[in-house]
Amino acid sequence: MLTLLILISVGLASAHHSGEHFEGEKVFRVSIQDEKQVHLMHVLANQVEVDFWKPDSVSQIRPESKTDFRVKAHQVDEVEHFLEEKGLTHEVLIHDLNKLVTNQFDSLIRSSGHSYEKYNSWEKIEAWTGQIAAENPKLVSRSVIGTTFEGRSLYLLKVGKAGSNKPAIFIDCGFHAREWISPAFCQWFVREAVRTYGTEIQITNILDKLDFYVLPVFNIDGYVYSWTKSRMWRKTRSTISGTSCVGTDPNRNFDAGWCEIGASSSPCAETYCGPTVESEKETKALVNFIRKNLNSIKAYVTIHSYSQLLLFPYSKNYALTKDHVELNNLAKAMVKELEALYNTKYTYGPGATTIYPAAGGSDDWAYDQGIKYSFTFELRDTGRYGFLLPESQIRPTCEETVLAIKYLSNYVLEHLY
Template sequence: MCPCSCACLCLCSIRRVSISNLQREIEKQTGYRSSRRRRSESQYDYEVYHSLEEIQSWMFEMNRTHSHLVDMFSVGKSYEGRRLYVLQRPTGLKKAVWIDCGVHAREWIGPAFCQWFVKEAISSYQHDSVMRRLLNQLNFYVMPVFNVDGYDFSWTTDRFWRKTRSKNHKFHCRGVDANRNWKVKWCDEGASSHPCDDTYCGPFPESEPEVKAVAKFLRRHRKRVKAYISIHAYAQMLLYPYSYKYESAAHNAVTALYSAYGVRYRYGPASTTLYVSSGSSIDWAYRNGIPYAFAFELRDTGHFGFLLPESLINPTCTETMRAVKAIASGLLKKCETDKDRFPYI
């Protein structure tokens, strides 16, 4: 397994040509924005990739037009001063599910899925009894773009940028891997201490304001947040932490995902299924008392890699939606079982 990134696009393995014209594929996803931003002025297009500005405008619009189902708030600011916005389905003091996307800037299918999830949750509320039950009994927090600075940079300057955009006082290299910066086995195996590397762990745990803000929010709500889901790409895997006892939940999620289009996902502990890493968000979540902690690596297995075509947004998000619903349903069932056993918890 190539060590250089999250389901890597590795120079060390480029001997066969997967994409004959890389620049053309990049331009397909970033060019001609004015003509393809929306199918009409009033309809947001969920089957194209959107810039940070577009995503945040969409969040404000969802909050304005669906205020009975969607609330919007900020958990803090990024290194470059951008707001870190989160959408939630407010249901009072109930058990909660956290979903974040866009931890690594170049993984554009992540933010696309978070938007898809919110859209589907709202549009299916009336006719989908499973979704309605989940939304009524669980509080969902959805963060479409975790790494806002890096994501914006991947649109304007470097399509394959991965890290945050913080400055280093000793090196010209910028940024930290936001999935190596959490305070759990920090900068151990699978992370780099060199600021120029893609897996740089940072000068200290939670050095990145984005990581610190989310960690602070989750710590403050740790008694309520019972599931943490982080959306990444690519490899078609569902990963969970070390010493994890909810393997059956992963199996159910992968089975639900497969039921959509027959796409197979592997599942298992991150260290043995993908590669060893330290300072990751799912390990931190699990260590801090969030029992359901998962990281999805969405399509594909390497042909397109981070340049997953927009034509695959719909099927990728559709199947992933089934898997996330299966995880949330399993969580709700367990909460109900525990309440039956211990009615005063």
């Protein structure tokens, strides 16, 4: 029976992707020593089609760092030869990408509908937003804050006990389409809130005093595309005249050092900043909502993957914020909470120095609007699965992350400004 089940689920997994195959594709990790090796990576990226996983583009590679990237099957030998010939220290992080894409759906939960321990398609998430609000009218309400480029509704869930003048925390998921663990967290968080309200003292107290605005999927068009056409899609799906390249990196599209460092002005690049600042309908919707609710929003949290990092501003430059010491101490405490459950190790610090400079990000923008507690999570893992974290890791990943959010919530309540 079990073999049959596995066969069925593998069949289902392949059916998610319309004939897209990753046979023979590999993911490499290269350890970069110095500027000369940084240059060699630029040479390689010009010669072959490289999909950078970490950092997001070749322009962000720095000395004394590691870079992970995906290579198409027909170019694997060429890349291996190049790395060996140039003496670049490397390992194959993922030997068989196709196997990982299929094995991602390893949850044995038998459910054709929405499940918190599976990756859900947008259709299922959309239906879920309506259902969770309908089933929990005293705690959850759903609104639409805008539409995407392709005309989908951007649903926002407000979670909390009714009350006037409550401070709020804004959480968004699914900025980058291929980071599937991110929307899974937003769904899990809402479920935890409604499931434990009234029985668990901490959550009850938090929801009595705080509201959460949860945007389950920000880049819906991209997310749909990553399910139906291209699993590794990252950007939005907007088109602009004059180029056949599609999409903008939404996390380079905000008014925070827009299109300066770590962002590209080329429409074909994965880190394309967009034709203008806030060009994306999704960006505009988020920005407008936060501006309208600025006096109540005390913290902003954006959920990404992968790397196991907790970042805070700035990413747009190397400057430290005026709240650096407090944010650093808070991040340290949040990471300690998160690690307590499964001993998952996180690194924390300002974005620019902790990973790489990247201008136009939502966390920097939120901070500059006056939202002091502004954080970016890069969830599991550190590269073994990368963007293809198996469903069996959804529960532990979400459970540990909820602990960090609870800590932040209590901290915000004790340090209202």
